[in-house]
Amino acid sequence: MSLYDVIINKIKQIQDSDKEGGPVTNITASSTLAAEITLLSSILVVVIMLRYYSNALMVIAVLLVIGIIVFAMPIMPKLKKEQNDSLNSMIFYAILILGIITTLFYWGSLNV
Amino acid sequence: MIEYILMIVAVLGAVIALTQRDLLKTAILTGIPGAAIAFLFQFLLAPDVALTQAIVGTAIVPVFFALAVKKTLRMEEE
Amino acid sequence: MNPLIPLMVIIPIACALILNLFHTKDRTVKIIAIIIAIILPSIPLFTNYGYHYFGGYAPLIENPALAQGLPVSITASALNVFHPAITYYFGSAQQIFMVVLGIIAFLAILTSLSETRKPSGVYAFLMFMGVASMSAIILTDDIFNLYVFFEIIAVTQVGIVVASKVKGNMETALKYMIIGSIASPLLLLGVALLLGVTGNVNITDIIYSIKTGLVNPQSPVLLMACGLIIFGWLYAAGLPPFHTIKSEIYSRALPHGAALLQAFSVFTLVAIGLIIIKIFAFFPFANVFIVGISVIAMILSITMALMQTDFKRIIGFLAVGELGYIGIGLGLGTAASITAGLFQAINEAIITAFLFIGFGTILYKTRESDIRKLGGIMVEMPKVTLLVLLSGLAMAGVPPLNAFQSKLMLIQSSLSAGVPELGIIMILLSIVTFMTFMKAFYAIYMRPKPSTLKIIDSNIPKATIFSLVVFLILCIILGLFPQIATSYLQPLANSLI
């Protein structure tokens, strides 16, 4: 069994477990795979941008991201579940981001 | 001294309003922080804002909530 | 003083109120709405550049008659140049934004009037009210005025969603409103902190105070204000964490409503984004943050678009993802990148409206928006299919069309700014955008038709096809002659550096 089959089967398994999405077709599975690859490759490129702050940090972050890729492979179904349409989770993320923004701008900017 | 009492009333009123199980009580208690803030505006040298807040915060908004509660559920669901 | 500048806001508001009066009188509504909608894009064409002071209260320096009797302590200080009135500024960039907004509004209103059998005065009221507040947000130079219209536009967007009869629209509207009620008081708090630090709500004066050292730029309160205004900006534009609700809003509106709603988001993003980079130019972290959140917006929205099965939601997520390009352009902060970002904003507004109205024809024919249940529409309407395909090509940035020019400019400016990674991400994600579009396009148009699909036997209205053709022509013109738009945008970008 090649790696592709392993990943596709895992994606299908995860998508089967939530019944709301309807039947799992080849199109949905392969687009999940495409989304997964897009996510990982673009995150890797983003992480490389850390070199403007510090090279060592970039190396550590790249290794960390690669580690996450290997161990938590189908990230996209989980990410989709996280970004659902529930009001409570939307408010939670809004307030979380508000907290992050205020922290970054109020304290972080004084020393950066 | 009165302003400190008003500040405490505003905060406590907000907390008490949110902890009621009877939503109609919540709706009426919403007027307490509204009124306290209106008095506080008067103290903070803004009489015109205080007038508006007194009308909106103590009369209109609680009535809105009470009407909404009347049209929906009186008690909070489990 | 220029009397035409306030008319850009007043005419749509007046028209909205009149249309509300004529609700149920179909013919009157149709005629008035179309006449006013034609007038909308043409006013900015005939307006001279300049300032408009409401009430005529010009700054003292321009108003010697008033300044005569005042003590020297006022005329000699900075008060002499401050703007006492609500000020609207109309420049070349505002001109092209207003024209594009007017064209999109005209086509959206035209489509809505022709696709609905009974034109509704209330729906037209909401559309015009939205256009009016959007014009005010583009024109205003006063940050509190911006907040007021920000609230009006939020309520209008909710109204446009509630007025559509799409399933689940009320729930979405309430969610949008509740989240908006968290975000907009915090934007107001940001405005208030700016007011508290500088004692002013006029943007030009705030910048003057910061530049001339009347205010300490490193004051933490000012930085906090920056953070809160950025939070409000995220909500208005629909960048993360608000990308889910924003795409949901698009998918629960009617197609012409969605075309208008996305134009509102694009222009609000540009207007408030420009204010942020104008006021907080001294603070490089704001730019870094804008670039970061834009990249996150692009990645999250485009990957989420791939996972959706509802084509309205797919376009909704793609529309939010494309906003990231504009954010990157604004955040990089060079003259070339800001020009490219603004040009991308214009293209994005046109192309997404094109896509929404184009895919709206499927809803008109089948009342179905789930791509798993659709198929074989190409046979039914080959001409519209070609137009929709072209809109997708435009969004992906295929050469003769407009987004190619703006994306190329963005990538070039990111290279010359020394951040080639952003260019790589932009190329990668525009390929994935195209792939997402092609997935939906294949499933809807080219797959064999499922037997359960019922196609309603009515022709696509002429007005819809006319709108699509106009959008296509705009795309081709801007793609072949990008300097038409960029020459208008460059002065603004240069003034920001």
Next chain:
Amino acid sequence: MIIDPQLGSFFTAGALIIIGLFAALFIDNLIKKVIGLLFIADGVNLFIVTMGYKAGGIVYVFLPGMTVDWFAQNASYPLPFALVLTSIVIGASTLAVMLSLIIILYKKHGSIKASKILGEKGNQTQSKTPGDKI
């Protein structure tokens, strides 16, 4: 130790904003959630008014007998108050829209719990006749 009234007022405003955010985040009942949003708006209004306050000052009404300089030094700053008037009215009107939407949704679902009626659902939208009148 007694704190300055202006500072105390700022703290009250901050407390109201935080109570509001807490209610919006953790209370599941929609009406209470909306009350929380009202408290956020109230807190922000109080914050803005407090900014215009001047300790030991007078109300910003120019009475005969005052000189311009004395008035400029002692009057409170009226611009924030003008903003708050607008903001109070906007808050009340958006509140009315939200409550009416809640009433409509209650008639549809028979519940006002956010997790029940605004919870996680499928992403499918199905359009009814878009041609119908609104």
